[in-house]
Amino acid sequence: MSSLSPEEAELWARVTATIRPLSRDAQQTLSPEPAPVIARRQGRVPTARPTAPPAPAKPTHASATLDGSWEKKLRSGSIQPDRVVDLHGLNLDGAWNMIDRALEQAIDAGDRVVLLITGHHRRGDPPVERGRIRAAVHDWLAASRHAPRIAAVRGAHRRHGGGGSLYLIIRRR
Numbered sequence: 001m002s003s004l005s006p007e008e009a010e011l012w013a014r015v016t017a018t019i020r021p022l023s024r025d026a027q028q029t030l031s032p033e034p035a036p037v038i039a040r041r042q043g044r045v046p047t048a049r050p051t052a053p054p055a056p057a058k059p060t061h062a063s064a065t066l067d068g069s070w071e072k073k074l075r076s077g078s079i080q081p082d083r084v085v086d087l088h089g090l091n092l093d094g095a096w097n098m099i100d101r102a103l104e105q106a107i108d109a110g111d112r113v114v115l116l117i118t119g120h121h122r123r124g125d126p127p128v129e130r131g132r133i134r135a136a137v138h139d140w141l142a143a144s145r146h147a148p149r150i151a152a153v154r155g156a157h158r159r160h161g162g163g164g165s166l167y168l169i170i171r172r173r
Contacts, residue, residue, distance in 0.1 A: 032127055056121055066152050066169060074167055077157030082111035087118050087133050095133045103146040114168040117161050137166065
């Protein structure tokens, strides 16, 4: 049988005794197993303490919401990036260093939109040698020392590189 406590087994036996089949067809009647007899405890039974609700999950940059005007500008491609960071030709360490420096410079300069050109993700059987930067960039941004200053990360419009680029929206100071 299952790992029900004696109280749960008694309650389950009471529930199953009240069940009627939904079908009108004749059902094969099964002889119900007798419910186990449970001795009740005497005295005060402690009540369950209410638990605190779980803390709301911190939104990731990918799911962070922007107001409607920002979303519309990003979808239409009418927004002009304040800074462009091209990661082509870099290895993972070089790309991470360039992203970190570019974000620091963008924040210091008061830039709002950074276009991050990562290159398209390459499909194929492992080990895939290309597209590693694109695969790692969201984790890098979430772990970055600049993460609190990034309001959102969105895929870029076709005119700015489409699937091979990302918009990084920087929070105002």
